[in-house]
Amino acid sequence: MNKWLLQPSAKPFVFTLCLLPFIWLLYRALADQLGANPQEALIRATGDWALRFLCIVLTVTPLRVLSKTPSLARFRRMLGLFMYFYALVHFLSYSGFDMGFDVNDIVSDIAKRPFILVGALSLLLLTPLAATSFNATIKALGAKRWQLLHKLIYAVAGLAVLHFFWMRAGKNNFAEVAVYAVILGTLLGWRLRQFVRSRAKS
Numbered sequence: 001m002n003k004w005l006l007q008p009s010a011k012p013f014v015f016t017l018c019l020l021p022f023i024w025l026l027y028r029a030l031a032d033q034l035g036a037n038p039q040e041a042l043i044r045a046t047g048d049w050a051l052r053f054l055c056i057v058l059t060v061t062p063l064r065v066l067s068k069t070p071s072l073a074r075f076r077r078m079l080g081l082f083m084y085f086y087a088l089v090h091f092l093s094y095s096g097f098d099m100g101f102d103v104n105d106i107v108s109d110i111a112k113r114p115f116i117l118v119g120a121l122s123l124l125l126l127t128p129l130a131a132t133s134f135n136a137t138i139k140a141l142g143a144k145r146w147q148l149l150h151k152l153i154y155a156v157a158g159l160a161v162l163h164f165f166w167m168r169a170g171k172n173n174f175a176e177v178a179v180y181a182v183i184l185g186t187l188l189g190w191r192l193r194q195f196v197r198s199r200a201k202s
């Protein structure tokens, strides 16, 4: 496994895999296969993919440690940027389809609807993470400050689940929200345990 992940073709392969949901959505949109309300379907599907990628990114470190596969770390940045990509497409779909790209309407909707405010906050917190995921910015920030900044991902995870929960609260439909909350809670719990253990050792 470790050997395969180090192959030059592994990164383009994972990149293509990550792009497939977007290509599939684009195809279905162009082929008019998104159902009775294609705009809503696009907004929801891109929101779902942003949340799925968040779970995938947070799985990389536990998987790397537990399976003793250090080369998995090579894919973390790409997966994180794909998460940001899907969150951005989600926001742009909402801005375009629901708000007609009217900045005043978007701002007043953010102020009016708490679940939109929470989604906007999580996207806002994601932006410095995406912007500082390149070698030059990591170098400029210094490893310690970069690591500290990237702890924001825990706040992003909490806000993303709250955003989803609040959206579904109106429909009293919490099954999927509970699945994501358990996955993210387990992943964050694992990190917390590692942190406590490393503190106890030092």
Ligand code: HEM
Binding pocket: 040, 043, 044, 045, 046, 047, 048, 050, 051, 054, 087, 090, 091, 094, 098, 116, 119, 120, 121, 122, 123, 160, 163, 164, 167
């Ligand atoms: C400015 C930022 C954001 C805005 C304006 C926004 C807006 C929306 C809107 C309008 C919906 C659909 C509501 C409906 O159909 O009733 C939605 C759903 C959703 N959003 Fe966001 N969102 C934002 C950020 C995020 C982020 C960062 C994530 C994930 C990391 C996310 C994940 C989701 C999920 C999972 C859904 C539910 C999809 C479903 O029902 O299957 N959103 N969002």
